[in-house]
Amino acid sequence: MAPTLNAASESWNEGEKEATPYPSPNALAHVVLRTTPDRYEDMIDFYVRLLKATVTCRGPVITFLRYDYEHHRIAIVSAPEVVRGQEGAVRAGLDHVSFAYKTLTDLARTYVGLRSLENPIKPIWTVNHGPTTSLYYRDPDRNKIELQVDNFDRPEDANEFMGGQYYESNPIGSDFDVDEWAKYILEKAKPDGSEGLTQVEEKALKKRIEVGDRRQLPEVYF
Ligand SMILES: [Fe+2]
Known part of the structure; x- marks a missing residue:
């Protein structure tokens, strides 16, 4: 039987980790947030101000923001398919x-x-x-x-x-x-x-x- 994720992570010991032939990432590079078209500009504006960021590339569907050496740390994506989260609901997710x-x-x-x-x-x-x-x-x-x-x-x-x-x-x-x-x-x-x-x-x-x-x-x- 294939191990469940829990069983796998519980059985993951340091020795095994050392022996596995693939690396961990070098860095966490960026986060992309999805929003509704009516909130798109507000979201961009919020992150520009919060992070004192610069717009690397602004388009009608996706905008990339940077504040250091990385070309983007945050991107905001918007599309008509996106629906707003239900008010008051605490949904599973990030x-x-x-x-x-x-x-x-x-x-x-x-x-x-x-x-x-x-x-x-x-x-x-x-x-x-x-x-x-x-x-x-x-x-x-x-x-x-x-x-x-x-x-x-x-x-x-x-x-x-x-x-x-x-x-x-x-x-x-x-x-x-x-x-x-x-x-x-x-x-x-x-x-x-x-x-x-x-x-x-x-x-x-x-x-x-x-x-x-x-x-x-x-x-x-x-
Ligand atoms: Fe935290």
């Missing part, structure tokens, strides 16, 4: 996509910049997950986008935290007051906008405040 920033100051500047736009973009949830400090946004189609900073300098420390008891009892995180957080960080930023926090301040801000058991996502998440 939950969210996350973009990482280098420093807390970069993330705080992004938060304040988006909040200060003529049509402000504000997060729906701000949480220290433990491994990341994260701001969650919704696009015009209600897809969630996370903007994050890694809380650990070394991946092995993040892995250790995520394998530890605190994460086991609370894989959701501790919510924080984003206005207070951004004010504190930006008051210390250098005049050119670069990171002004000392290493001690940065470490203290990134450390998750433990709130005990938490296994439910908040209502705003759905």
Whole structure:
């Protein structure tokens, strides 16, 4: 009998993984979002502003956005066949996509910049997950986008935290007051906008405040 996916993944041990003759990807390259024609322009506009992106190629059916070396990180596709998701329904599918920033100051500047736009973009949830400090946004189609900073300098420390008891009892995180957080960080930023926090301040801000058991996502998440 062929193994089910679960059985296969459970039986996948490190030794087998080493022995398999195919590589893992080098990078996660891009995400393509599908929308209805009436939301097409709003979706493009949202992602241009959220990610401070540039349009690589704009067409009536697909638009590609970039913000770094990759020709596109996000693309928006629209077609008359696309129907809007049912209001209030939480359907199975992609939950969210996350973009990482280098420093807390970069993330705080992004938060304040988006909040200060003529049509402000504000997060729906701000949480220290433990491994990341994260701001969650919704696009015009209600897809969630996370903007994050890694809380650990070394991946092995993040892995250790995520394998530890605190994460086991609370894989959701501790919510924080984003206005207070951004004010504190930006008051210390250098005049050119670069990171002004000392290493001690940065470490203290990134450390998750433990709130005990938490296994439910908040209502705003759905
Ligand atoms: Fe995430």
